[in-house]
Amino acid sequence: MRIDVIEVYLARMSLTSPWRAGHGDEAAIESVFVKIVSGKLAGWGESTPFATPTYSPEWAQGVFLMVSRYLAPLLLGDDIHSGKDLQALLSPVKGNYFAKASLDQAWWDLYARLRSEPLWKTLGGKTSTVRVGADFGVKDTIAELLAAVEGAMRAGYLRVKLKYRPGWALEIVEAVRSAFPEGVFHIDCNSTYTLSDLAMFKALDGQRLAMIEQPLMYDDLLDHAALQRELNTPICLDESVTSAAKARKAIALKSCGWINIKPGRVGGLTNALEIHDLCLEAGMPCWVGGMLESSLGAHQCLALATLPNFTYPNDISPSEKYYKSDLSDPPIILSGISEITAPDTPGCGAEPNPRRLREACIAQEIIAR
Numbered sequence: 001m002r003i004d005v006i007e008v009y010l011a012r013m014s015l016t017s018p019w020r021a022g023h024g025d026e027a028a029i030e031s032v033f034v035k036i037v038s039g040k041l042a043g044w045g046e047s048t049p050f051a052t053p054t055y056s057p058e059w060a061q062g063v064f065l066m067v068s069r070y071l072a073p074l075l076l077g078d079d080i081h082s083g084k085d086l087q088a089l090l091s092p093v094k095g096n097y098f099a100k101a102s103l104d105q106a107w108w109d110l111y112a113r114l115r116s117e118p119l120w121k122t123l124g125g126k127t128s129t130v131r132v133g134a135d136f137g138v139k140d141t142i143a144e145l146l147a148a149v150e151g152a153m154r155a156g157y158l159r160v161k162l163k164y165r166p167g168w169a170l171e172i173v174e175a176v177r178s179a180f181p182e183g184v185f186h187i188d189c190n191s192t193y194t195l196s197d198l199a200m201f202k203a204l205d206g207q208r209l210a211m212i213e214q215p216l217m218y219d220d221l222l223d224h225a226a227l228q229r230e231l232n233t234p235i236c237l238d239e240s241v242t243s244a245a246k247a248r249k250a251i252a253l254k255s256c257g258w259i260n261i262k263p264g265r266v267g268g269l270t271n272a273l274e275i276h277d278l279c280l281e282a283g284m285p286c287w288v289g290g291m292l293e294s295s296l297g298a299h300q301c302l303a304l305a306t307l308p309n310f311t312y313p314n315d316i317s318p319s320e321k322y323y324k325s326d327l328s329d330p331p332i333i334l335s336g337i338s339e340i341t342a343p344d345t346p347g348c349g350a351e352p353n354p355r356r357l358r359e360a361c362i363a364q365e366i367i368a369r
């Protein structure tokens with residue numbers, strides 16, 4: 001299909017409460033929305049790298065400029081038949097995965113709409129309902145965390161993820177494990193530690209965690225392999241895997257036992273599918289992570305999570321957990337205990353609410369032929 005117009009929006013979305021993790025604290029989420037138009041049809045994509053380059057080297061205002069000035073013009077007027085075609089057109093620009101993802105995801109939404117089928121089926125999903133977990137950022141007190149975890153356990157969540165960072169570390173895992181001896185838990189360090197913290201990781205090894213997510217530097221594979229050799233608990237890589245090439249190296253180096261795939265971090269759904277298939281072939285299980293996207297980005301993560309190698313409950317949360325009023329419609333809601341169902345409408349099933357996008361918009365560009 002030929003792309004005639006690309007609209008790019010930078011929006012700031014207020015959170016119900018600050019999101020606190022190893023990479024830093026977020027009071028609001030900055031997200032880039034892209035609409036691509038082909039004839040009478042349009043598709044939407046969303047990429048959420050956060051407002052500052054603290055999770056990865058990319059940040060929302062940079063992504064907005066990158067898409068508007070460099071990437072969108074590369075796609076105009078071309079006949080693009082597949083996600084691989086689109087990625088090839090973007091390939092002169094190195095890296096910039098979140099920026100590429102916004103266009104890639106909009107293309108997939110448009111492509112599914114063109115085929116009049118739900119995105120989860122276009123991507124190759126087998127069943128529309130996926131399992132999801134609960135996750136909790138850094139709290140003020142351990143008592144507050146225990147109350148939150150208890151709420152999640154009572155609601156029937158199949159697993160709970162805990163953000164973990166210096167000052168909010170071993171003591172929280174010990175408290176949670178002793179309060180809930182049978183719970184499935186894992187921690188996410190968001191790149192805050194080094195190999196010099198080996199003794200702490202050895203102590204964690206006795207806590208029967210399902211995995212330890214991204215303990216070491218954001219782009220590292222070698223040190224993770226060294227740490228994995230010392231631990232029984234599997235490592236899960238998030239930040240370090242930005243492409244299929246990095247996934248292949250992580251598998252070859254035995255840097256991890258799991259990969260958390262986020263479409264934004266890896267340049268979009270095209271690359272997410274490739275990493276999924278690579279992991280399946282290598283016998284490495286995956287799950288889908290999130291970046292606190294609006295319901296549009298979350299629906300695209302949901303469609304991806306319907307693929308068969310996503311075997312651990314995914315990080316897709318009901319909209320109300322983060323937002324008083326989600327920028328996109330419809331909001332994400334649970335369809336059952338610890339599960340969410342992807343809609344059967346054409347495309348990903350969600351798009352920005354025009355009024356709320358207008359109110360949250362900081363900058364916009366329209367790129368046309």
Ligand code: MG
Pocket residue numbers: 188190213214238239260289
């Ligand atoms: Mg993570």
